Amino acid sequence: xxxxxxxxxxxxxxxxxxxxxxxxxxxxxxxxxxxxxxxxxxxxxxxxxxxxxxxxxxxxxxxxxxxxxxxxxxxxxxxxxxxxxxxxxxxxxxxxxxxxxxxxxxxxxxxxxxxxxxxxxxxxxxxxxxxxxxxxxxxxxxxxxxxxxxxxxxxxxxxxxxxxxxxxxxxxxxxxxxxxxxxxxxxxxxxxxxxxxxxxxxxxxxxxxxxxxxxxxxxxxxxxxxxxxxxxxxxxxxxxxxxxxxxxxxxxxxxxxxxxxxxxxxxxxxxxxxxxxxxxxxxxxxxxxxxxxxxxxxxxxxxxxxxxxxxxxxxxxxxxxxxxxxxxxxxxxxxxxxxxxxxxxxxxxxxxxxxxxxxxxxxxxxxxxxxxxxxxxxxxxxxxxxxxxxxxxxxxxxxxxxxxxxxxxxxxxxxxxxxxxxxxxxxxxxxxxxxxxxxxxxxxxxxxxxxxxxxxxxxxxxxxxxxxxxx
Amino acid sequence: xxxxxxxxxxxxxxxxxxxxxxxxxxxxxxxxxxxxxxxxxxxxxxxxxxxxxxxxxxxxxxxxxxxxxxx
Numbered sequence: 001x002x003x004x005x006x007x008x009x010x011x012x013x014x015x016x017x018x019x020x021x022x023x024x025x026x027x028x029x030x031x032x033x034x035x036x037x038x039x040x041x042x043x044x045x046x047x048x049x050x051x052x053x054x055x056x057x058x059x060x061x062x063x064x065x066x067x068x069x070x071x072x073x074x075x076x077x078x079x080x081x082x083x084x085x086x087x088x089x090x091x092x093x094x095x096x097x098x099x100x101x102x103x104x105x106x107x108x109x110x111x112x113x114x115x116x117x118x119x120x121x122x123x124x125x126x127x128x129x130x131x132x133x134x135x136x137x138x139x140x141x142x143x144x145x146x147x148x149x150x151x152x153x154x155x156x157x158x159x160x161x162x163x164x165x166x167x168x169x170x171x172x173x174x175x176x177x178x179x180x181x182x183x184x185x186x187x188x189x190x191x192x193x194x195x196x197x198x199x200x201x202x203x204x205x206x207x208x209x210x211x212x213x214x215x216x217x218x219x220x221x222x223x224x225x226x227x228x229x230x231x232x233x234x235x236x237x238x239x240x241x242x243x244x245x246x247x248x249x250x251x252x253x254x255x256x257x258x259x260x261x262x263x264x265x266x267x268x269x270x271x272x273x274x275x276x277x278x279x280x281x282x283x284x285x286x287x288x289x290x291x292x293x294x295x296x297x298x299x300x301x302x303x304x305x306x307x308x309x310x311x312x313x314x315x316x317x318x319x320x321x322x323x324x325x326x327x328x329x330x331x332x333x334x335x336x337x338x339x340x341x342x343x344x345x346x347x348x349x350x351x352x353x354x355x356x357x358x359x360x361x362x363x364x365x366x367x368x369x370x371x372x373x374x375x376x377x378x379x380x381x382x383x384x385x386x387x388x389x390x391x392x393x394x395x396x397x398x399x400x401x402x403x404x405x406x407x408x409x410x411x412x413x414x415x416x417x418x419x420x421x422x423x424x425x426x427x428x429x430x431x432x433x434x435x436x437x438x439x440x441x442x443x444x445x446x447x448x449x450x451x452x453x454x455x456x457x458x459x460x461x462x463x464x465x466x467x468x469x470x471x
Numbered sequence: 472x473x474x475x476x477x478x479x480x481x482x483x484x485x486x487x488x489x490x491x492x493x494x495x496x497x498x499x500x501x502x503x504x505x506x507x508x509x510x511x512x513x514x515x516x517x518x519x520x521x522x523x524x525x526x527x528x529x530x531x532x533x534x535x536x537x538x539x540x541x542x
Binding site: 413414415416419422423429430444452462465 | 529
């Protein structure tokens with residue numbers, strides 16, 4: 001599953017049940033969560049339960065699942081209940097455990113799948129005369145410009161200005177990037193990209209959009225926007241049709257307040273002349289789809305506009321020389337984070353990955369793995385072809401190893417914050433605690449002889465020790 | 472009753488560990504507990520200072536400034 005799914009998961013899972021119940025009143029939300037967030041097994045469960053009128057015994061559900069896949073089953077069920085999609089009755093002596101879809105979710109999903117109802121949840125197409133010149137190409141171009149502007153700002157926050165054109169993102173967006181610690185201001189050399197910022201750059205576009213939107217939602221709570229309305233609007237956007245105008249009239253107040261920000265992100269376009277409707281762009285309509293093919297913005301748009309557009313552009317040789325066939329200032333700026341460029345031509349740049357340039361990137365908090373991932377994701381088709389012919393890796397192993405070594409060079413020690421437990425009264429007490437710590441996955445280091453161990457988190461373990469003491 | 476002590480677990484080579492112990496010998500401000508010759512626990516708030524000191528010492532001892540950038 002992609003990164004974005006994980007990121008949005010984490011956010012969603014923090015929401016209370018009441019929020020979910022309100023979210024699920026919108027068929028578009030139920031559908032979006034269903035198609036974007038659930039693994040296949042969970043989807044199967046939901047589909048099976050969808051038209052079931054009575055609670056379904058859990059033991060019967062077990063019959064559907066291969067006994068070897070119990071883990072997957074548990075995972076799917078856990079996820080479903082965390083997202084408040086199913087309710088499982090607590091185990092009791094008299095009745096067997098049963099499982100049901102939560103009422104709201106079931107209703108909404110049925111509505112979404114079979115149609116019907118007056119919910120306007122999938123947007124209302126505007127009947128006004130559509131503004132001229134707004135076609136797919138225009139929307140793509142608009143979204144690309146906005147989004148690249150944001151990415152460019154993130155990259156350029158590193159010292160040197162690449163003199164990239166455009167006015168850059170609006171202040172609101174800049175502020176957001178700082179709040180999300182994708183870029184930092186002050187401290188070392190004025191502004192700087194952070195590790196989070198670099199991982200942000202490496203994500204596929206869809207994940208980037210989600211990251212930024214989630215940041216925005218977190219900040220929006222301070223602006224006293226209702227997060228339920230914000231979320232359902234986003235899920236609705238994901239179900240709109242590209243290239244169509246939608247009416248603003250059915251939106252709620254907070255959703256209308258949201259529009260300007262979405263314009264900043266390039267998710268929607270509002271023609272200046274007529275403010276009665278808005279156009280979702282490709283960034284918005286792919287929000288909840290599985291179209292994860294969009295790698296980088298430009299590659300994604302290339303692929304979308306001209307089938308099979310060039311994806312990779314980087315060639316790296318065993319002697320650390322790097323050639324990048326690109327004229328995008330954004331990509332060049334990203335590369336220059338860890339490459340020393342020597343020459344720049346109209347359609348390509350060439351340079352070299354050196355110990356110093358990589359060290360520089362690492363001092364910004366970018367990890368070697370991130371660099372390697374970036375290089376391999378954007379490797380030139382020629383490299384990929386060669387690799388598949390010889391059955392070897394895409395990037396020259398020497399270079400990959402060296403980049404890793406350069407990082408290790410600067411990190412002589414591995415530091416993990418946490419808690420050291422010591423002074424156990426007897427071996428039995430120690431062993432019990434260690435075993436428990438290992439089971440909940442917080443144990444990092446132990447020494448049976450000295451009866452000491454080190455854990456990353458203490459809360460659960462403290463409760464465990466307390467409960468032991470009581471007995 | 473077991474005790475829990477907050478700190479940062481540092482895992483490193485014995486050589487680095489001995490440098491850390493040497494730094495700590497000066498003012499005993501860093502190490503909470505030495506566990507074995509590759510692991511020790513450091514006070515959480517002193518971690519950045521320790522890293523800086525370590526980097527300084529390493530820079531002095533290893534003089535491998537690169538000649539790799541010549542083309």
